């Protein structure tokens with residue numbers, strides 16, 4: 363079966379839109395938590411097709427966007443060591459640290475920094491360069507953390523002792539709780555599909571029970587997103603908030619139990635700093651003491667959450683759903699994907715980058 | 728970063744599998760999945776297959792969506 367085409371079918375899109383227009387009789391503020399959804403919504407021009415009384419607001423689910431300046435600065439400092447090779451996801455290289463410097467600059471000044479697409483490639487570099495330490499700055503949510511955990515288990519099994527992880531990994535529910543308790547006034551979450559493929563649907567239950575906010579776990583094709591919005595709309599109209607799974611082909615109620623077990627074996631919860639929110643208790647994933655020999659924070663301490671945002675950048679309030687990129691005075695004028703001032707302009711899932719790259723150069727809502 | 732793509736398992740060798748997507752093949756970790764077989768669809772993310780994709784559920788989703796569109800059937 364084709365798993366993509368029927369979810370892009372124009373006839374289905376048209377019918378869903380017609381129903382959304384017909385049933386949207388109130389006023390709705392839905393947040394698409396995941397940056398992947400933000401990118402899809404703009405790529406397919408979905409936002410422009412909604413009636414004016416439905417706002418789709420982008421949220422904190424972009425791992426590059428929420429990572430802290432001090433994390434970047436720590437990675438830069440370690441990358442400058444001559445005994446170290448840094449193996450990083452490409453996006454991270456362009457994120458300005460608190461010092462306003464980037465890993466790219468460190469690379470251009472001679473630091474050995476290599477772009478990898480997975481922890482497996484970083485492990486291979488470690489195997490081939492036993493005389494060096496390999497630093498892997500790990501970001502990502504529940505989608506990415508199980509693979510990173512499997513990598514640590516492999517390093518343990520194959521005695522790859524020169525491998526170090528600098529973790530700023532995070533989990534989604536505490537940030538969604540912060541949004542639900544904040545001043546954004548959301549009446550429904552389009553929940554992250556690939557986080558949920560791992561976690562299952564139970565992690566969102568508290569949003570319904572404690573905050574009365576509906577949750578629909580959505581896929582990433584136009585038909586997925588539109589039918590999820592319609593499901594949320596009906597939850598609001600019927601005053602029956604619930605956790606529903608639209609993305610059934612990838613998300614089971616219990617998630618991927620094996621992946622969760624691997625993640626929980628290797629990582630424990632920690633307090634973590636999020637751009638826009640500050641420190642959220644229990645929202646981070648750090649290596650458990652059993653694996654501390656792979657933990658760059660223990661081997662090279664000196665990590666503090668002293669955060670200073672680049673002046674004028676409102677990335678933080680965009681991640682909380684309070685502003686859009688168009689509200690930022692630096693958007694387009696000084697901040698572009700070639701010269702990002704803030705983290706939200708770097709990643710292809712960051713709201714500012716998505717707005718810019720889908721042509722909303724002078725967009726106002 | 729969180730981008731995950733649907734891919735198909737070509738062959739499996741213990742912890743790793745060859746997967747194909749859009750005419751290209753990649754090597755991916757399958758440690759996070761029980762019992763993957765050639766022909767299975769999986770979600771590929773940062774070098775790992777993170778979940779199986781279920782074609783029967785995809786069809787069920789489309790059926791539910793198409794039913795939603797049936798006038799008179801769109802509210803309980």
Ligand code: SF4
Pocket residue numbers: 674675676677680687690691692693694697698702703704705706707714
């Ligand atoms: S446009 Fe640039 S400076 Fe403005 S909020 Fe976005 S990332 Fe920050």
